[in-house]
Amino acid sequence: MQCSVSSGSSLSFLWMNGSFPVTTSSRVQITNGNSTLAITNVTRYDSGPFSCYAFNPVSNGTSGPVNFTISYGPDSMALTVNGSSGTSFPVGSNLTLLCSANSSPPAQLQWAFRGNLMNSTGTMLELFQVTQDQSGPYTCLAFNNITNVNNRITKDIIISSKFLCFSK
Structure with a gap:
């Protein structure tokens, strides 16, 4: 300058x-x-x-201010389930998965389950009344179309049956 x-x-x-x-x-x-x-x-x-x-x-x-648009990322990704770091939930739960990535411009986010792309994009994936067959790795894929950088974060979620214990 x-x-x-x-x-x-x-x-x-x-x-x-x-x-x-x-x-x-x-x-x-x-x-x-x-x-x-x-x-x-x-x-x-x-x-x-x-x-x-x-x-x-x-x-x-x-002089007047000059700002630069500096593209970076996606990096420093985070993935939470129901606002926590937990990974085990009972059958019938409603789950909200939130994904974030530091990126400029904001990263495009896509969700995958067991390595297969899901029909879901954006920061949030909602699962309702989950069953045991929904256990497995959930991945948030991030892409910055300016830096051409891809990144991902995966969380293995376990959906377990509710066990009732009876004592005599």
Whole structure:
């Protein structure tokens, strides 16, 4: 990014990321009298908003903010069943599986059961009045169409019969 002003002399420049000054590092270089900001090996945390503050003893001004769209993921996936990490449920339960993935843009989510794609997409899969034959691995598949990255998380769910114990 290059910062320039239409007029003025003895100018100084300061780059800001939000309300914090940008500092140099192995990835961040500020050159040309601090008027140029270069970032290499961009990460998801380099999105901005970046602005340039130009000043001299007489006046000052700040550029408008610049935000970058940085695509990443999907990663850091999580899969919960009924809001917990549990994996064993009794026959007849209603189950809500929730899947999440860190991704920009948001990942496309697809569900699979025992390795076969289900006709269900999105963050939530609902199963009602489950039976024992619904035991097995449930997989949430995530895809980011910009990064072309696929990721998955699987949870093996056990649906067990209700056992009644009688004592004499």
